[in-house]
Amino acid sequence: xxxxxxxxxxxxxxxxxxxxxxxxxxxxxxxxxxxxxxxxxxxxxxxxxxxxxxxxxxxxxxxxxxxxxxxxxxxxxxxxxxxxxxxxxxxxxxxxxxxxxxxxxxxxxxxxxxxxxxxxxxxxxxxxxxxxxxxxxxxxxxxxxxxxxxxxxxxxxxxxxxxxxxxxxxxxxxxxxxxxxxxxxxxxxxxxxxxxxxxxxxxxxxxxxxxxxxxxxxxxxxxxxxxxxxxxxxxxxxxxxxxxxxxxxxxxxxxxxxxxxxxxxxxxxxxxxxxxxxxxxxxxxxxxxxxxxxxxxxxxxxxxxxxxxxxxxxxxxxxxxxxxxxxxxxxxxxxxxxxxxxxxxxxxxxxxxxxxxxxxxxxxxxxxxxxxxxxxxxxxxxxxxxxxxxxxxxxxxxxxxxxxxxxxxxxxxxxxxxxxxxxxxxxxxxxxxxxxxxxxxxxxxxxxxxxxxxxxxxxxxxxxxxxxxxxxxxxxxxxxxxxxxxxxxxxxxxxxxxxxxxxx
RNA sequence: GCGCCCGUAGCUCAGUGGACAGAGCGGCGGACUUCUAAUCCGCGGGUCGCAGGUUCGAAUCCUGCCGGGCGCACCA
Numbered sequence: 331x332x333x334x335x336x337x338x339x340x341x342x343x344x345x346x347x348x349x350x351x352x353x354x355x356x357x358x359x360x361x362x363x364x365x366x367x368x369x370x371x372x373x374x375x376x377x378x379x380x381x382x383x384x385x386x387x388x389x390x391x392x393x394x395x396x397x398x399x400x401x402x403x404x405x406x407x408x409x410x411x412x413x414x415x416x417x418x419x420x421x422x423x424x425x426x427x428x429x430x431x432x433x434x435x436x437x438x439x440x441x442x443x444x445x446x447x448x449x450x451x452x453x454x455x456x457x458x459x460x461x462x463x464x465x466x467x468x469x470x471x472x473x474x475x476x477x478x479x480x481x482x483x484x485x486x487x488x489x490x491x492x493x494x495x496x497x498x499x500x501x502x503x504x505x506x507x508x509x510x511x512x513x514x515x516x517x518x519x520x521x522x523x524x525x526x527x528x529x530x531x532x533x534x535x536x537x538x539x540x541x542x543x544x545x546x547x548x549x550x551x552x553x554x555x556x557x558x559x560x561x562x563x564x565x566x567x568x569x570x571x572x573x574x575x576x577x578x579x580x581x582x583x584x585x586x587x588x589x590x591x592x593x594x595x596x597x598x599x600x601x602x603x604x605x606x607x608x609x610x611x612x613x614x615x616x617x618x619x620x621x622x623x624x625x626x627x628x629x630x631x632x633x634x635x636x637x638x639x640x641x642x643x644x645x646x647x648x649x650x651x652x653x654x655x656x657x658x659x660x661x662x663x664x665x666x667x668x669x670x671x672x673x674x675x676x677x678x679x680x681x682x683x684x685x686x687x688x689x690x691x692x693x694x695x696x697x698x699x700x701x702x703x704x705x706x707x708x709x710x711x712x713x714x715x716x717x718x719x720x721x722x723x724x725x726x727x728x729x730x731x732x733x734x735x736x737x738x739x740x741x742x743x744x745x746x747x748x749x750x751x752x753x754x755x756x757x758x759x760x761x762x763x764x765x766x767x768x769x770x771x772x773x774x775x776x777x778x779x780x781x782x783x784x785x786x787x788x789x790x791x792x793x794x795x796x797x798x799x800x801x802x803x804x805x806x807x808x809x810x811x812x813x814x815x816x817x818x819x820x821x822x823x824x825x826x827x828x829x830x831x832x833x834x
Numbered sequence: 835g836c837g838c839c840c841g842u843a844g845c846u847c848a849g850u851g852g853a854c855a856g857a858g859c860g861g862c863g864g865a866c867u868u869c870u871a872a873u874c875c876g877c878g879g880g881u882c883g884c885a886g887g888u889u890c891g892a893a894u895c896c897u898g899c900c901g902g903g904c905g906c907a908c909c910a
Binding site for chain 1: 836837838839840845846847848850851852853854855856857858859860865868869870871872873874875890891902903904905906907908909910
């Protein structure tokens with residue numbers, strides 16, 4: 331039996347009508363609490379007028395207790411108006427589930443590794459990496475909420491040209507010399523120079539702390555050096571050939587646009603792609619699914635990673651590369667460019683100092699990943715009604731206030747009288763949550779969650795404005811309703827790493 | 835040149851075939867003796883980049899074009 335009231339209703343309707351159907355919430359309240367276009371969809375294959383099928387479906391639907399009224403409308407929609415009993419059922423299951431309402435939607439739980447950030451430790455994290463962290467972590471949280479076993483992974487280099495350049499830059503400062511050409515500079519280089527020892531692990535530790543502050547914590551850190559023993563065996567498993575004095579992977583045979591060199595011809599050492607292949611093999615040995623979270627500037631990786639999986643003999647479907655577009659910061663309209671090697675950068679720590687973790691995570695999570703983000707720092711820093719993150723948090727805090735005043739007064743999913751329109755709207759909104767979060771996870775699109783949270787806050791604030799909870803005739807029911815609302819808001823915010831305050 | 839992403843209200847963006855295309859911000863006007871007014875209510879604003887095509891039906895799918903971003907290393 332489906333776990334939530336909307337799915338259950340859809341299934342019951344489908345059963346009496348003899349067809350599979352999906353319910354949607356019409357934008358126009360005149361079109362009922364829920365509606366379906368099933369008749370329009372089925373019309374072609376059944377070779378019958380959609381309107382006729384809709385009439386039939388409506389007639390069947392009227393036999394259900396949850397349905398108060400059902401009518402065919404428009405070109406072949408069926409609109410359903412639900413009885414109060416359905417709302418009580420829906421609220422009862424929300425209260426029973428608590429903060430886990432909507433959880434466990436994974437049809438087949440998997441072991442999933444989500445690799446994110448993985449920035450070279452040559453400097454503090456920038457806002458570009460912050461989007462990676464915010465997006466990757468939100469996807470990870472969604473998958474966990476669905477029931478998957480998720481590992482958050484950070485891959486870092488401790489060798490290579492950029493590392494050498496970084497170390498040389500720090501050493502130069504230590505000797506009182508200018509950094510090498512194309513080297514790194516800035517206050518953080520001077521700070522690292524003031525400490526003894528290898529600056530690379532020190533920088534990584536600083537990154538780890540910043541991410542922790544950003545509420546993103548990793549289960550595992552893998553270094554390129556950790557893969558050393560696995561590279562040669564991995565090379566033996568894939569399709570290679572020798573040409574121009576080096577070894578090549580024949581990735582073009584698997585859809586890549588060019589073959590990839592594996593060895594540096596000058597000294598015969600393995601190139602980065604060789605480690606990539608070994609690393610991918612390790613990922614797929616240990617996990618059902620390997621997710622990479624990469625910025626748009628790395629989209630060229632997709633084809634070669636898929637090709638590598640194919641050559642290694644794994645189903646390339648198990649490799650998923652999530653690409654997100656870049657971030658632009660504006661301040662009063664003027665753009666701020668980001669580069670680690672110049673002085674005028676915007677670091678994640680500065681960003682958090684300025685707008686706070688909650689606003690930072692919100693604004694890096696509320697746009698679809700394929701959309702370039704533009705954040706006006708001044709606006710995001712404003713703690714006012716302009717800022718949607720506070721609008722949603724305020725709803726949570728308001729409810730906390732009611733619950734404090736209610737002490738341990740009884741809650742009930744059953745209303746004593748009939749429901750007010752604002753109560754019906756709020757219950758329906760909350761009832762959307764399981765499907766919404768399942769779809770957000772499935773599409774790797776966590777931005778749907780904060781946008782939904784705004785809708786919940788809308789419906790709550792409206793309800794709050796029109797109805798008293800405490801000492802009303804419906805106190806028990808309304809306490810239950812606001813508790814369920816608070817749980818959903820808490821969870822929605824938690825899924826994007828934003829806190830839900832008890833007071834504001 | 836080739837590949838990926840984007841183009842929807844003044845601005846920032848939702849909307850992966852269905853009912854008149856939505857929200858926030860900005861603008862204007864209202865509402866506190868009440869569990870938090872960081873709230874609520876009302877009013878505006880659109881050739882969904884352009885042109886074809888598929889479909890009973892297209893912002894959504896296909897083709898071409900125009901604009902913008904990002905890639906196309908024996909760097910990572």
